[in-house]
Amino acid sequence: MAEISQSVPIALAPLPVPAASPALPRIRRARKPESSASAALIPLFYSALLFFAGIVIARYQYLRPGYLLAGLLPLAVVAVAAIRKTPRLTWLPIAAIWVTLGAWSAETEPAPAADPTILQLSDGLLRTVEGTVVDAGPVRNRYPVGSSPAGLSTTDLPLEDRDFKAAAEAPGEQMQRVDLQLKSAEWIGENSDVMLPVAQTGTARIRLSVLWPSRPPGTIRCGQRLRAVVRLEPPDVFHDPGVWSRAAYLESQQVTASATVSAIPREGAKPQLTWLDGPRKFSLACLLNQARNSASNRLQRLPALTAQLPRLLRATPEDSAMLTALITGDRTYLTRNLRAGFERTGSFHLIVVSGLHLAILAGCVFALARRLRLGQVTATAITLATTLGYAVFTGFAVPVQRSFWMIALYLLGRLLYRNRSPLNVIGFASICLAAVSPRSIFDASLLMTLLSVAAIAGIALPLMERTLQARIQATKDLRLISIDPKLPPKIAQFRVTIRLIAVHLQAAASFRIAWSSLPFAIRSLLRFGEILFVTLVVELSLALPMAIYFHRITVYALPVNLLVLPLLTVLVPSAMLLTLALAVWPAAAVVPASACLAILHAGLWIVHRLGSLSLGDLRIPDPTPVQIAAALLLFVLSIQLARGRRLEHKLAFAVLLFAAAIAVWPRAVDHSHDALLFEAIDVGQGDSLLLITPNGKTLLIDGGGLGFTFGAADRRPQSEFDVGEEVVSPALWARGIRRLDAVALTHAHHDHMGGLPAILRNFRPRELWVGNNPPVAAYRELLREAAGLGVAVRSLHAGDRFSLGKMSLRVLAPLPGYRPGSQPANNDSLVLQARYGATSILLTGDAEAPEEQAILRQQDIESTILKVGHHGSLTSTRPQFLAAVHPAWAIISDGRRNSFGHPRPEILAELQDAHVRTFRTDIDGAVCFLLDGRAVTPNPLCAHDP
Numbered sequence: 029m030a031e032i033s034q035s036v037p038i039a040l041a042p043l044p045v046p047a048a049s050p051a052l053p054r055i056r057r058a059r060k061p062e063s064s065a066s067a068a069l070i071p072l073f074y075s076a077l078l079f080f081a082g083i084v085i086a087r088y089q090y091l092r093p094g095y096l097l098a099g100l101l102p103l104a105v106v107a108v109a110a111i112r113k114t115p116r117l118t119w120l121p122i123a124a125i126w127v128t129l130g131a132w133s134a135e136t137e138p139a140p141a142a143d144p145t146i147l148q149l150s151d152g153l154l155r156t157v158e159g160t161v162v163d164a165g166p167v168r169n170r171y172p173v174g175s176s177p178a179g180l181s182t183t184d185l186p187l188e189d190r191d192f193k194a195a196a197e198a199p200g201e202q203m204q205r206v207d208l209q210l211k212s213a214e215w216i217g218e219n220s221d222v223m224l225p226v227a228q229t230g231t232a233r234i235r236l237s238v239l240w241p242s243r244p245p246g247t248i249r250c251g252q253r254l255r256a257v258v259r260l261e262p263p264d265v266f267h268d269p270g271v272w273s274r275a276a277y278l279e280s281q282q283v284t285a286s287a288t289v290s291a292i293p294r295e296g297a298k299p300q301l302t303w304l305d306g307p308r309k310f311s312l313a314c315l316l317n318q319a320r321n322s323a324s325n326r327l328q329r330l331p332a333l334t335a336q337l338p339r340l341l342r343a344t345p346e347d348s349a350m351l352t353a354l355i356t357g358d359r360t361y362l363t364r365n366l367r368a369g370f371e372r373t374g375s376f377h378l379i380v381v382s383g384l385h386l387a388i389l390a391g392c393v394f395a396l397a398r399r400l401r402l403g404q405v406t407a408t409a410i411t412l413a414t415t416l417g418y419a420v421f422t423g424f425a426v427p428v429q430r431s432f433w434m435i436a437l438y439l440l441g442r443l444l445y446r447n448r449s450p451l452n453v454i455g456f457a458s459i460c461l462a463a464v465s466p467r468s469i470f471d472a473s474l475l476m477t478l479l480s481v482a483a484i485a486g487i488a489l490p491l492m493e494r495t496l497q498a499r500i501q502a503t504k505d506l507r508l509i510s511i512d513p514k515l516p517p518k519i520a521q522f523r524v525t526i527r528l529i530a531v532h533l534q535a536a537a538s539f540r541i542a543w544s545s546l547p548f549a550i551r552s553l554l555r556f557g558e559i560l561f562v563t564l565v566v567e568l569s570l571a572l573p574m575a576i577y578f579h580r581i582t583v584y585a586l587p588v589n590l591l592v593l594p595l596l597t598v599l600v601p602s603a604m605l606l607t608l609a610l611a612v613w614p615a616a617a618v619v620p621a622s623a624c625l626a627i628l629h630a631g632l633w634i635v636h637r638l639g640s641l642s643l644g645d646l647r648i649p650d651p652t653p654v655q656i657a658a659a660l661l662l663f664v665l666s667i668q669l670a671r672g673r674r675l676e677h678k679l680a681f682a683v684l685l686f687a688a689a690i691a692v693w694p695r696a697v698d699h700s701h702d703a704l705l706f707e708a709i710d711v712g713q714g715d716s717l718l719l720i721t722p723n724g725k726t727l728l729i730d731g732g733g734l735g736f737t738f739g740a741a742d743r744r745p746q747s748e749f750d751v752g753e754e755v756v757s758p759a760l761w762a763r764g765i766r767r768l769d770a771v772a773l774t775h776a777h778h779d780h781m782g783g784l785p786a787i788l789r790n791f792r793p794r795e796l797w798v799g800n801n802p803p804v805a806a807y808r809e810l811l812r813e814a815a816g817l818g819v820a821v822r823s824l825h826a827g828d829r830f831s832l833g834k835m836s837l838r839v840l841a842p843l844p845g846y847r848p849g850s851q852p853a854n855n856d857s858l859v860l861q862a863r864y865g866a867t868s869i870l871l872t873g874d875a876e877a878p879e880e881q882a883i884l885r886q887q888d889i890e891s892t893i894l895k896v897g898h899h900g901s902l903t904s905t906r907p908q909f910l911a912a913v914h915p916a917w918a919i920i921s922d923g924r925r926n927s928f929g930h931p932r933p934e935i936l937a938e939l940q941d942a943h944v945r946t947f948r949t950d951i952d953g954a955v956c957f958l959l960d961g962r963a964v965t966p967n968p969l970c971a972h973d974p
Contacts, residue, residue, distance in 0.1 A: 070449045077455075079127070080458075082131035083130045087134065093132055140282075146234065155259075157210055161209075166328075169202060209228075211226060212225045212226055231279075253306055254304060261287070266755045266953075268953065270759055323611065326607070331345060340626060346363075357423050411439060451486050454481055458478055472573055487667055492561060502526075507543065526547065569684065602620055602623050603624050650762055658687075666683040698762075701723075704862070707954060707970060713922060719835065723833045725834075726767075729774065733779060752782070752783025769795070770793055775801060795820045799825070799856060802849060858873060866961055866962055867959035870913055871895045891915055896931070900930045902934060902935065920946065953969045
């Protein structure tokens with residue numbers, strides 16, 4: 029107290045104190061440091077962690093549920109004995125009980141599965157089905173305005189691909205997503221076809237993409253009965269390690285198969301869709317679905333409503349899309365370009381309905397209820413009812429369900445544990461959620477929500493309580509000197525310093541400025557510091573899930589969230605008010621629309637400015653299991669330290685920082701150190717091939733990229749699906765690849781080049797290898813992308829030889845004098861031969877017979893593995909060429925149910941006659957080969973690849 033006592037006399041100068049001063053609120057004293065045994069004060073939090081540990085163990089190691097259940101009894105007996113005999117060891121059997129309960133819950137949870145009846149019907153045959161609409165989305169443009177399907181011109185595609193392109197519908201066509209609960213279906217037999225009823229299960233659903241003309245005469249509504257003539261097909265799945273499964277996603281929504289139908293038949297064609305007679309089947313779900321679609325449609329009319337307003341207050345179609353996602357939860361209007369800036373800055377959750385939006389709504393309602401002096405129970409009930417109503421209105425999707433239950437359990441737990449640590453309430457909510465659905469703890473949204481609230485309650489608040497919060501309290505009642513001796517020395521010194529400044533400021537300015545404005549300014553600055561610190565703690569805590577699920581280091585997440593979150597707390601209520609005004613009085617909606625759009629545009633400006641900076645788009649591979657475990661353990665340790673004594677308290681933030689660093693620390697690339705790895709990545713109808721040398725050098729040849737699947741059931745435009753981002757990149761990240769040494773483009777057809785822009789952005793290769801390609805727009809754009817990223821472009825021709833690590837490469841085509849046509853062609857292909865020891869790979873791209881003849885004139889083209897040209901088309905792999913290459917193994921990269929009939933039966937027979945052991949990505953998925961310099965070891969699905 030020495031330094032305080034030296035300053036106090038100066039601060040005790042006569043101060044003008046009003047004769048009748050009102051009673052001043054007492055300053056809250058800093059909480060006493062808790063002992064290291066504080067874990068006993070948050071038993072439910074640590075119980076939740078142990079319960080989660082059991083679920084994780086069960087995910088990677090099957091444990092018989094009966095054995096687990098039987099093991100609970102002896103564990104309970106041991107726990108009772110420990111309580112009586114050795115209380116200090118009681119935690120051990122209790123911990124084992126929670127782990128066992130978690131594992132038992134995980135093993136007994138039924139997994140989502142496809143409906144067996146629908147699977148039988150999903151054979152690609154044209155059949156009639158009947159059913160009831162259980163969910164119908166709004167009608168929207170199938171393709172962005174001004175673009176063509178897949179973003180291509182017809183001449184950008186190979187000759188075979190143009191037939192498929194020509195069959196695609198014209199731009200401007202409308203599309204509606206419809207989920208149909210099947211009642212009956214046509215079973216096709218050898219002699220007759222018959223309509224039979226379908227067993228009524230929750231999974232007997234199909235998803236229809238209903239195509240409407242540019243001006244649809246009507247829409248399909250929930251509850252209507254339909255008859256459709258469809259080709260049911262299961263969703264395409266890319267069988268690559270680390271790649272997201274569309275089939276699993278649809279199964280979680282109880283959808284097994286999908287199809288595409290036209291609502292209005294073409295002239296002379298039979299109708300594909302018929303409305304059946306009978307009243308609509310009304311239900312609460314259908315009423316909510318209709319209300320949600322109506323709200324979405326009204327929000328899409330905002331550009332016309334605000335057309336006469338100033339530019340800052342004028343809505344664009346993109347604004348309408350974001351507000352629709354923000355309020356109704358409908359993301360179908362969001363384009364990839366619209367999402368990009370938010371994804372790069374780690375703020376995508378700001379424009380879609382998420383736990384954050386429910387929390388904002390719940391916080392506003394609860395605060396208003398308490399402002400009206402309602403009791404805790406009444407305020408909680410009103411908050412839960414309002415939040416539930418909004419969650420159900422948005423469709424009650426699985427992430428929203430979990431967010432609502434998290435909020436509900438927190439509010440209920442708050443009533444039970446109001447005088448306890450909030451970590452207890454979080455533990456209570458977590459156990460309830462995990463017990464209902466153990467699999468949910470691996471969901472990105474739930475994991476990020478749990479980590480965020482635990483970081484705030486367990487790390488940020490305890491650390492601020494003795495620092496920033498104590499100083500904020502110290503700025504109150506500065507003239508009440510008797511408080512100082514009761515405060516910690518540093519806080520008392522802080523008050524004395526401010527009081528000294530106030531005394532001088534009063535002499536220079538006025539009493540109000542010195543004793544009111546100055547403390548208010550300091551308090552505001554400290555509260556801003558609180559927000560900054562809380563945001564920093566949350567961002568550090570989310571480094572692990574961002575690395576696991578999104579492969580991003582969100583460099584700008586802190587400033588973006590810091591600036592945008594305050595705007596969002598105003599934007600959400602104003603957007604809800606706008607939606608209500610559009611429904612009740614559209615003409616008066618201009619006023620809330622102006623306020624809402626001004627806030628939205630301010631947030632967009634921040635996101636776009638920071639999202640356009642390349643430093644903010646750092647992509648990283650999956651962390652290893654060891655990294656994940658270490659980061660989680662350090663996170664828990666940081667929570668414990670934040671609750672401990674002063675020295676431990678100071679280490680808490682450093683430990684959290686260390687946990688974030690471990691989560692994003694570069695990992696070693698998974699590959700064999702004594703063999704060349706060759707992987708054919710499953711990209712559907714396209715090519716993408718990876719080679720990793722024994723010393724870790726990486727080469728990617730092509731990036732896939734047709735961008736839509738070829739079954740009639742699921743044709744998605746390239747603007748909505750980027751193979752490079754969604755398939756190739758996750759496959760590379762799963763191997764731990766952070767940067768590629770080189771990327772090679774065989775030729776400029778979209779099924780080889782379409783995914784490369786994303787690859788260049790995500791992996792920043794040192795070189796891009798190209799052959800001789802015509803300067804079409806897409807190819808020029810790829811070269812501009814490479815130049816902007818600092819990637820050196822290297823042009824290769826037949827005769828070039830060089831090495832990459834321990835692998836030697838030889839260029840066989842194109843010939844130095846080759847001149848391409850005006851449009852890309854298969855015979856533009858860059859053909860490489862990779863050799864390691866006595867083993868080699870011939871990588872032919874889409875080379876057809878003319879280019880194969882040119883290669884035959886060269887020497888030593890025999891190779892151990894042949895990448896079959898042009899996906900197994902008859903135009904390639906001619907008998908003379910196959911005999912000269914004389915491969916022992918072959919790999920064909922093609923898509924399931926492709927419309928070209930690849931690979932052709934003649935090519936397969938030719939390979940079989942030559943005794944070439946052949947793999948295909950449409951059947952075998954991703955295929956790996958290990959070339960040790962003497963022999964080749966195949967590995968379908970890359971199952972146990974080192």
